[in-house]
Amino acid sequence: MKNSNVAIAGIGLTEQAKSLQENNITVCIQAVKNALADAGMLMKDIDGISARWPGPGGTEFDSGVIDWSGVFGKSFRWVGDTYPQGVPGVLDAAAAVSFGLCETVIVFGGQAGILNRSELAEYTQPNNEFVRPWGLFTAAHFAMVAQVYFARFQPDRLKLSQIAVEIRNAGSRNPEAVMFGKGPYRPSDIVESPIICEPFHLLDLCLATEGASAVIITSLERALDCPHTPVRILGGGSEWHRQQYVDPARYDEVGAIGKDAFERAFNYADLTVDDIDVFEVYDINTWEIVRQFETLGLCSEGDGTDFLFENGISVNGRYPTNTDGGLLSFSHTGWGGPNLKVIEAVRQLRGTASGDQVNDAETALVTGAGSGAQYFNAAILAKN
Amino acid sequence: MSENNADTLTSEFWENIERKKLVRPVCNLCGNNFFSPQVVCPDCQSSDWIYEESNGNGKIYSYTVIHRPMGDGFPNPYIVVDVDLEEGWKMYSQLLNCEIDEISVGLEVEVIFEKHAERTMPFFQPRRAKK
Numbered sequence: 001m002k003n004s005n006v007a008i009a010g011i012g013l014t015e016q017a018k019s020l021q022e023n024n025i026t027v028c029i030q031a032v033k034n035a036l037a038d039a040g041m042l043m044k045d046i047d048g049i050s051a052r053w054p055g056p057g058g059t060e061f062d063s064g065v066i067d068w069s070g071v072f073g074k075s076f077r078w079v080g081d082t083y084p085q086g087v088p089g090v091l092d093a094a095a096a097v098s099f100g101l102c103e104t105v106i107v108f109g110g111q112a113g114i115l116n117r118s119e120l121a122e123y124t125q126p127n128n129e130f131v132r133p134w135g136l137f138t139a140a141h142f143a144m145v146a147q148v149y150f151a152r153f154q155p156d157r158l159k160l161s162q163i164a165v166e167i168r169n170a171g172s173r174n175p176e177a178v179m180f181g182k183g184p185y186r187p188s189d190i191v192e193s194p195i196i197c198e199p200f201h202l203l204d205l206c207l208a209t210e211g212a213s214a215v216i217i218t219s220l221e222r223a224l225d226c227p228h229t230p231v232r233i234l235g236g237g238s239e240w241h242r243q244q245y246v247d248p249a250r251y252d253e254v255g256a257i258g259k260d261a262f263e264r265a266f267n268y269a270d271l272t273v274d275d276i277d278v279f280e281v282y283d284i285n286t287w288e289i290v291r292q293f294e295t296l297g298l299c300s301e302g303d304g305t306d307f308l309f310e311n312g313i314s315v316n317g318r319y320p321t322n323t324d325g326g327l328l329s330f331s332h333t334g335w336g337g338p339n340l341k342v343i344e345a346v347r348q349l350r351g352t353a354s355g356d357q358v359n360d361a362e363t364a365l366v367t368g369a370g371s372g373a374q375y376f377n378a379a380i381l382a383k384n
Numbered sequence: 385m386s387e388n389n390a391d392t393l394t395s396e397f398w399e400n401i402e403r404k405k406l407v408r409p410v411c412n413l414c415g416n417n418f419f420s421p422q423v424v425c426p427d428c429q430s431s432d433w434i435y436e437e438s439n440g441n442g443k444i445y446s447y448t449v450i451h452r453p454m455g456d457g458f459p460n461p462y463i464v465v466d467v468d469l470e471e472g473w474k475m476y477s478q479l480l481n482c483e484i485d486e487i488s489v490g491l492e493v494e495v496i497f498e499k500h501a502e503r504t505m506p507f508f509q510p511r512r513a514k515k
Contacts, residue, residue, distance in 0.1 A: 129394060130420045133505060134464050134478045135454040143448040144466055151489045197448045197464075247420055248466040248474055250445060 004269075006094040007223035007230035007384065009216045010039025011343045014110065016178050016211035016331035022112035025066055028336075031108050031212035039216045040227045041104070043072055046216075048096055048105030050080030050089045052335060078102035085109040086338020087368040087377040091236040093217040103218060109336030110212020121208040121334060128246050139205050139285065141249050142372030143197040146287045148251035150199050153302035155290065159309040161190035164204055164286040164328060166314045171325020174355025178209050179329040190286070204286040206327035213339040215346070220384070229384055231346045234363075235268030236379035237261030244373045254371040258295040261378045269380040273298060276380070277361040278348045279319055280341040283326040288370045293319070315356035323348060323356045338368040342381075349383045393421050396435050402504050404497040407435040408473050417473040440495030441511060442469040447479065447487055457500065467493060467508055481509040 012035030014020075014027055022030070028051065036042060049072075052065045069075060078101045080092045085107060093105035115121060124138035149155075165185045171177040172184055183189075185203065193203040223230035239261045241254055266272055273296050281292050290304035298319075299307035311318035324330040324344040331340060345364035347353045361383070368377045400407040409418050411425035412432040424431045445468045451461045463479040479487065480496065493508040 129398075131476060133500075134476050135450060135458060135462055136464055136476060140448050140450055140464055144446040144464070147446045147448055148489060195449075195451050197450045197452075199448075248445070248476055250466065250474075 004232045004234045004382075005220050006097050006217060007220045007232045008090070008342070008346050008381070009104075009218050009223040009226040009228070009230060010035045010037075010041065010214075011216070011346050012036070012038055012108075012214040013176070013340075013343055014212045016176065016209055016333070018178060018209055019115055020112040020210040022210075024111055024114070025071060027110050027112035027210070027212040028108055028214075029071070031110055031214040032106060035106060035108070035214035035216050038228065041216065043074065046104050046106050047076055048078035048080070048093060048102035049076050050084040050093055050105055050107040051109060052084060053079055053081040076102070078105065080105070080107070085336055086341060087236060087366055087379045088238055089339070090215060090217060090233060090342055091238070091377070091379055094233045094236075097217060097219055104222065105217045106214055107217065107339065108212065108214035109333070109339055110210070111334045111336060112210045112212070115208060115210055124208070131246060136245070138245065138372070139200060140197045141245055142285050142288065142370065143200050145249050145251045145254060145371045146199055146285070149255065149287070149291070149302075155287075155302075155305035156309075157191060158187045160286055160290065160305045161187035161204075162309055163289055163305075163313060164190045166312075166317070167283060167289075167322045167326045168203065168329045170314065170323055170356050171329025174325050174330060176354040177325040177330040178207060179325060182329075199287070200285050203328075206284050206332045207329070209331045209333055211331055211333050212336050213333070213343050215339060215342050224384075228350055231349050232382050232384055234271065234380040234382050235265040236377065237264030237268075238375070238377040240375045242374040244369075244375060249372045249374050251371070254374055255291065255301075256295050257371055257374070258292060258367070258376040258378060259297075261376055262296055265378045265380050269382075271363065271380060273365075276363050276365045277320070278323060278345065278358045278364045279313075279321040280323070280326075280345045280348075280364060281321060281367045282338070282341065282370050283322050283328050284370050284372070286328075288372075289313075289321065291371060292367060315358055320356075320358045320361075323353060323358060325355065341366045341368065342379075345381050349381060393423065397421060400435065400437070401497065401506055404504065406438045406440045406495045406506050408438055408469070408471065408475075409433045410436045410471075417469075417471045419473045419475050438469055438471055438473075438495070440469075442467040442493055442508070444468075444479070444487070444489055444491045444493060445474065446489060449484055449487070463487060465493070465508060478507050479509065480507045486510060
């Protein structure tokens with residue numbers, strides 16, 4: 001923990017639902033207000049902002065992109081707009097605070113009033129001339145990576161389904177999850193749900209929902225004055241292989257994406273994966289969880305399904321994973337979705353989870369993106 | 385390709401497809417085949433590349449059978465493929481004229497051209513022994 005002088009001081013979450021009577025701006029503002037209240041701060045304390053942003057100097061207003069300086073009527077010392085949410089947003093903010101570019105950053109994102117309860121979000125189908133005409137969407141890109149793995153290693157389908165079962169049942173128990181009260185699920189429910197894109201069934205795949213979330217990052221010194229125990233950002237790493245969802249994502253290129261990011265994150269944090277108490281990993285589909293545990297080096301390539309089945313990923317298992325219900329069951333708010341992993345990790349470390357709580361969790365691994373997206377990121381968080 | 389070609393980067397590809405020719409960028413400097421088209425060769429960053437016709441033969445690197453209606457007259461389910469072309473490049477497409485239980489990683493395929501929504505598109509089908 002030699003390098004850490006930056007911490008998460010506040011988190012904010014709005015209601016998460018299949019559809020909300022809000023819009024992208026109002027729902028994000030609500031998350032910002034909740035995070036400020038959680039951190040015991042006011043907007044005047046914020047001098048860095050990480051959100052989808054054309055900002056001063058930019059004029060293009062693509063869907064979901066807003067001039068937040070205008071919305072909040074203030075100027076900032078630092079803006080993060082490369083990938084302004086989730087792990088990359090938090091890591092960039094930590095670097096900015098650590099280097100003295102600003103003192104306190106708010107990272108936020110979300111969506112509302114756009115899905116209209118449709119089952120396939122428009123943003124999962126980029127309008128690329130070599131992709132869209134053949135009917136690809138996000139889950140299909142991931143499926144084509146998984147198919148090669150399935151052909152080579154033939155994972156046990158019911159054991160794989162147990163992973164979705166554990167995460168979805170955690171969501172069933174979590175009053176704040178979109179899928180609260182649904183289930184409980186058995187492995188047979190997963191494989192009996194409609195197949196969407198082989199090898200994935202409907203219940204293998206993440207949600208598309210609405211809501212927003214916000215995270216406040218500041219110096220450890222400043223965070224110690226805030227109401228909640230600071231959650232320190234101990235290390236992180238990213239891998240950017242290719243632009244997402246344009247050229248084919250291939251298992252032989254991206255099957256081990258994350259290995260370098262994990263090594264970098266753990267080296268910087270001076271920890272090993274055995275030190276991690278809770279795993280908030282990006283569950284865009286069931287198999288992607290297996291892939292990440294293999295990439296973490298906890299088991300060999302091809303053995304992840306058996307490994308997780310034997311060790312357990314529920315709150316009582318050896319590797320408690322996606323304790324809030326994850327993207328499969330808690331929520332997945334499009335561009336704001338990656339933040340949700342950070343929020344749940346902070347709640348686990350504070351001991352204030354709305355659903356399953358890992359006892360005395362001191363360290364958390366948070367990840368974002370995945371093989372089919374051709375980029376990946378990871379961060380290690382810890383209770384002070 | 386000339387400079388300032390970004391807006392016409394792929395128009396020559398689609399013009400060839402209309403004439404039922406599958407083409408891909410080939411670098412004049414290093415010989416690299418690549419796809420999708422880029423302003424410069426991804427191996428040597430030369431902008432000196434041209435579209436050359438492919439023989440249209442390849443193998444399925446991966447595929448997924450998609451069970452949801454796509455519309456535009458496509459069948460449900462439909463099969464999306466990532467094809468390794470013989471010249472050493474790859475592209476997404478759909479597999480036609482193929483039974484679901486006939487598909488596998490490594491299946492040999494060939495390009496065919498079909499009109500969809502007023503536009504000719506390259507698809508693939510299983511390669512069968514020629515007469």
